[in-house]
Amino acid sequence: MSQPATVFDRALARRRLSRALAAGHPDFLLQRAAADLEERLSAVLRRFPVAVDLATALPVADAVLRPRCERLLRLSEVESGDCDVVGDLEALPLAPESLDLAVSLLALQGVNDLPGTLIQIRRSLRPDGLFMGCLLAGRTLQELRQVLIEAEVAVSGGASPRIAPFADLRDLGSLLQRAGFALPVVDSELVTVRYGDMFGLMRDLRAMGWANALGSRRSVGLRRDVLMKAAALYTERHADTDGRVRASFELVWLSGWAPHESQQKPLRPGSAKTRLADALGVAERRAAGEEPGRE
Numbered sequence: 001m002s003q004p005a006t007v008f009d010r011a012l013a014r015r016r017l018s019r020a021l022a023a024g025h026p027d028f029l030l031q032r033a034a035a036d037l038e039e040r041l042s043a044v045l046r047r048f049p050v051a052v053d054l055a056t057a058l059p060v061a062d063a064v065l066r067p068r069c070e071r072l073l074r075l076s077e078v079e080s081g082d083c084d085v086v087g088d089l090e091a092l093p094l095a096p097e098s099l100d101l102a103v104s105l106l107a108l109q110g111v112n113d114l115p116g117t118l119i120q121i122r123r124s125l126r127p128d129g130l131f132m133g134c135l136l137a138g139r140t141l142q143e144l145r146q147v148l149i150e151a152e153v154a155v156s157g158g159a160s161p162r163i164a165p166f167a168d169l170r171d172l173g174s175l176l177q178r179a180g181f182a183l184p185v186v187d188s189e190l191v192t193v194r195y196g197d198m199f200g201l202m203r204d205l206r207a208m209g210w211a212n213a214l215g216s217r218r219s220v221g222l223r224r225d226v227l228m229k230a231a232a233l234y235t236e237r238h239a240d241t242d243g244r245v246r247a248s249f250e251l252v253w254l255s256g257w258a259p260h261e262s263q264q265k266p267l268r269p270g271s272a273k274t275r276l277a278d279a280l281g282v283a284e285r286r287a288a289g290e291e292p293g294r295e
Helices: 010-023 028-041 062-068 114-124 142-156 169-178 198-207 224-238 276-280
Strands: 048-054 069-076 099-105 125-137 182-195 245-257
Touching: 010 198, 028 062, 028 099, 028 125, 028 182, 028 245, 048 062, 048 125, 062 069, 062 099, 099 114, 114 125, 114 169, 142 198, 142 224, 142 245, 169 182, 169 245, 182 198, 198 224, 198 245, 224 245
Parallel strands: 048 069, 048 099, 099 125
Antiparallel strands: 125 245, 182 245
């Protein structure tokens, strides 16, 4: 079995997250994700005996989860005073079928082996247990990615990776199915955050611990002339009429259930007892060449 590609330097990412938490991690995107979680869980009319928050950087989901569960555990990838367990998302310290609900907000985009992590989450859920995860995906930071590459090529004649690759929406749906989740659902929302300039965005990324942690990154930072060129391109292409610039964050929600016999299952082809035309109250029209009375 092949090993997953090492895209991220996870030890570096954990050190940066630890410093961000100590300095006061900005929570505006996490608060947005927590509000979305509240809305999504409101449609699930049940309580969960044991729930776990998987590596959400701040305890923003606590107020949403505690009224819905009897026991809530918080797992963090770094030492933190408000977590119950310190663990690795790629090697989860969770027993099989020990949970009824697993939630993760804006953490899973930083793992090297997302398929393996999803499989571990599914195995940790009891039958009919629920997983809900929010992570950054494809269109996130598309403006910054574009101008950094273009500026570095124009000034120095080449470019190195500066922005993490984010999974595509369609790929994430396939990963849920491969992990064995039943009734998988994937949807996304593009959130736009405005800044005074490109440097304000970059300061926020560093403050959230999201600076470049790619394993293939260069050991030296961007040159000043490259940064100034990128900032000029950003303002030229992505500024509103008031001069503030836009930054995109695509929040993708994944949800799925551990299989259970009580869950709905698709009907077998040809097993329907009512024709669609009868249900809609319209005349049935057959395709050209189809024999009358043929099912």
